[in-house]
Amino acid sequence: MPNPLFQLLRYVRPHRKYAALTLGFGILGFALSFAYPWIIGTVVDVVTSPLLTFAQKKAKLVTMTELAALAAILNAAVVYGRGHFNVHLGHGIVADIRRELFEHLQKLSLLFFAKERTGSILSRFLHDVHEATSLLYTGLIVVGLDVVQLIIAIVLLASISVKLTIACLVLFPIYAGVFALLNPRVRVASERMHGKLTRISGNVAEQLAGQALVKTYTAETREAARFERDVRDHHGLVIAQSRAGHLVASSGEILVHFGTTMVIGYGGYLALAGTMTAGTLTRFIGYMLIMFGPVRRFAELNIVYQTSISAMRRVFRVLEIKPTIVDPPNPCREPPPSGEVRFEDVRFRYTEDSDEAHARLDEDRPDDGDNQPYVQRSLVLDGVTMHANPGEVVAVVGSSGAGKTTLLSLLPRLFDVTEGRVLVDGVDVRDYSLETLRSAIAIVQQDPFVFTGSVRENIAYGRPNASNEEIEWAARAAHAHDFIMELDDGYDTRLGERGANLSGGQRQRISIARALLKDPRILILDEATSSLDVASEAVVQKALEELMRSRTCFVIAHRLSTIRNANRIVVLEGGRVVESGTHAQLLARAGAYARLVRMQSVVT
Ligand SMILES: Nc1ncnc2c1ncn2[C@@H]1O[C@H](COP(=O)(O)OP(=O)(O)O)[C@@H](O)[C@H]1O
Ligand SMILES: [Mg+2]
Missing domain, CATH: 1.20.1560.10 (ABC transporter type 1, transmembrane domain)
Known part of the structure; x- marks a missing residue:
């Protein structure tokens, strides 16, 4: 050194x-x-x-x-x-x-x-x-x-x-x-x-x-x-x-x-x-x-x-740690026009032999070269192929730990595939500029992040110069306007760290409003309603339907009603697709999906 x-x-x-x-x-x-x-x-x-x-x-x-x-x-x-x-x-x-x-x-x-x-x-x-x-x-x-x-x-x-x-x-x-x-x-x-x-x-x-x-x-x-x-x-x-x-x-x-x-x-x-x-x-x-x-x-x-x-x-x-996920030399800056998504024989494991994987910030010994034994983890995704046409809803189901979250995090390149390709409108996600790619995708997670700041700032996070009318429109569509108006200072109410002063359902609707304002071509809902009680789930579900309209959607959900209407259901097990088809087709097969449906609550 x-x-x-x-x-x-x-x-x-x-x-x-x-x-x-x-x-x-x-x-x-x-x-x-x-x-x-x-x-x-x-x-x-x-x-x-x-x-x-x-x-x-x-x-x-x-x-x-x-x-x-x-x-x-x-x-x-x-x-x-x-x-x-x-x-x-x-x-x-x-x-x-x-x-x-x-x-x-x-x-x-x-x-x-x-x-x-x-x-x-x-x-x-x-x-x-x-x-x-x-x-x-x-x-x-x-x-x-x-x-x-x-x-x-x-x-x-x-x-x-x-x-x-x-x-x-x-x-x-x-x-x-x-x-x-x-x-x-x-x-x-x-x-x-x-x-x-x-x-x-x-x-x-x-x-x-x-x-x-x-x-x-x-x-x-x-x-x-x-x-x-x-x-x-x-x-x-x-x-x-x-x-x-x-x-x-x-x-x-x-x-x-x-x-x-x-x-x-x-x-x-x-x-x-x-x-x-x-x-x-x-x-x-x-x-x-x-x-x-x-x-x-x-x-x-x-x-x-x-x-x-x-x-x-x-x-x-x-x-000196080299970032692993970076823009390619000549990135495509054309936003994907229609939002068709294709996963081709995707394999993925979490640890890669990269600087990021090797760095240890709280190591208290001075560097003496390459002293960290490197563990190769097993494949989390093992040859997944699936696709979604523009505007389609594709549901991904499977037991906890099957790799659903991992699979969809490859789309906005939160991680890169180990093998195979992920294509958006025929272009490999690794060929887009990160900004172009990520602007086209929104993710609503189970536990949405709300940061310290006003409600307004939180909703406008993806579009900081959105007008007040646009912010209010998004909040109304996300069924959040009414509860926001009941807060002490309405849209100017300051939220505590991680949205401590809101309920789970309210936080979720803020995050849906945020996604609506971003207006992405592709939407990923990762168990967006699973941590909510029945009453808030019903409201959030309505908000989600608003958000899903006319976008390509990937839904990971435990509520069967959303899944039932999906254009396609993909069943993931141990990092592989074991079944795919519509609700009716899969029920008729009497396979993994039918089993999950019988167990109802187990579909996570
Ligand atoms: N950051 C991570 N590092 C290492 N392994 C992980 C990480 N995140 C998830 N995993 C592993 O990947 C597998 C799939 O996890 P995940 O995609 O979260 O499953 P699901 O969303 O279907 O419940 C699990 O075995 C989990 O332990
Ligand atoms: Mg998950």
């Missing part, structure tokens, strides 16, 4: 202006840091010089004071400029990465989302990107300048006295050794820390979503114990990282102070012996402190850097 710092560079481009400003102020500050030792050294030499007259010394002193005042003002500008523009640059990049991550996540298929937990994804999105910022703020430019500062300081030191320079640097190799030894540990611990936090977020999000279950099974104590374990593990990882990190920091400290000690002793001796003036020694010590600045900063900030780099690596790893 390439160094994430290099990957980061391409994000700097759009923010070059702020990068240049930060760099400009950085260089100014950097030059200024050399001004003080020079001024102080000069003042010491001027004051102690036996050659200059008092008047000359006074004049020089005034000049030096003026220079020092100028440096003070410039320094103030540097603190503002370098700090502020660096945030502009750093946060600009963070915002870009978040945007890219969001867009990328939306391109990933359901294979990915079925496997990853919402909390874990959120953790990458918020925590990891945030952690990466510390490097962006302090790192990028400051680190670069620090290296330059170190080199210039060493050159200046050596130009004053090579021996003294060597004396203050003898401990460098020890520091380098400690760093090489401990830093990999800091890095691994950082990686595992983030991984653990991702897993904790996943657990907590799941636990919160399942509060009703937790409460009714009085599992609070167990959940608390699990959380406690997670937190303890995370704490252990933070401590491990800190131990290694602070050992690196303290060895840096030894380097700095022993170096200073050497210079005080040996430099003092040189000055005593008259080999060096007091002013030169002062200047040397000044430059030396400048040189130790970056060393110290680095030793101290190393933990932050390593935490940041590993967070960044995790973010880039998500960005």
Whole structure:
């Protein structure tokens, strides 16, 4: 895996202006840091010089004071400029990465989302990107300048006295050794820390979503114990990282102070012996402190850097997951004119050998190559052939787990077939642009999704600029208008998360209105009424009939009345079509369908 710092560079481009400003102020500050030792050294030499007259010394002193005042003002500008523009640059990049991550996540298929937990994804999105910022703020430019500062300081030191320079640097190799030894540990611990936090977020999000279950099974104590374990593990990882990190920091400290000690002793001796003036020694010590600045900063900030780099690596790893369901190179953008659908010998299994299938967001071990054993699952669909002419209603029946939902999710390409083809008006669904294909299809599910927002926004989700008249028309057709008008604010009533303040039947009618407004050529009803009570089912059924008019429909339903009138009934068993025909034909065959009908309620 390439160094994430290099990957980061391409994000700097759009923010070059702020990068240049930060760099400009950085260089100014950097030059200024050399001004003080020079001024102080000069003042010491001027004051102690036996050659200059008092008047000359006074004049020089005034000049030096003026220079020092100028440096003070410039320094103030540097603190503002370098700090502020660096945030502009750093946060600009963070915002870009978040945007890219969001867009990328939306391109990933359901294979990915079925496997990853919402909390874990959120953790990458918020925590990891945030952690990466510390490097962006302090790192990028400051680190670069620090290296330059170190080199210039060493050159200046050596130009004053090579021996003294060597004396203050003898401990460098020890520091380098400690760093090489401990830093990999800091890095691994950082990686595992983030991984653990991702897993904790996943657990907590799941636990919160399942509060009703937790409460009714009085599992609070167990959940608390699990959380406690997670937190303890995370704490252990933070401590491990800190131990290694602070050992690196303290060895840096030894380097700095022993170096200073050497210079005080040996430099003092040189000055005593008259080999060096007091002013030169002062200047040397000044430059030396400048040189130790970056060393110290680095030793101290190393933990932050390593935490940041590993967070960044995790973010880039998500960005590198290749989406499996994408537009073809030259997609067909003609909307299907009539909505004829054909499944040809379709085979499908859930796991594919893809990036999406391999990714594990809450894995807390750093990547060490291809370490995940890959399980090939069995075929869920094993050679399904069926078709629907434009405007026909095709019912798909079969026991639970037969593959009905899976089969129909291949139509809008929520998944892609493993073998075989799905054609809409003679064109393979994989040859349409995803937008064209999906605009032509609506799905009404058993448990429709309603998001936080107004009733109006929820209905208009597929056509955000629909007029109020159109929205109301859809709601009336979906038999939803009356109950909506009874809500506190009518169409402007805000719905809670997942439509918490609506009944199942009401949510379903909102989702039917949404589908009506989208006006798709092809409609999929996946057990749209099975979670409703008899009274709401009757209303929703009426709404559905409105929706089904003049479209190609696939109906998975347990209500026999809908199925009875279907143009064709397909019976699915273990991923295969075992029978197909009209209600009357299938009853006459006295086969699987007849058996399901006899059992009535079992037709799901
Ligand atoms: N996301 C998934 N990942 C792996 N297997 C799945 C997934 N969804 C469904 N399955 C499996 O596929 C089979 C068919 O499921 P499904 O199409 O939902 O059946 P039905 O809708 O007929 O009840 C089942 O054995 C189920 O376990
Ligand atoms: Mg199903």
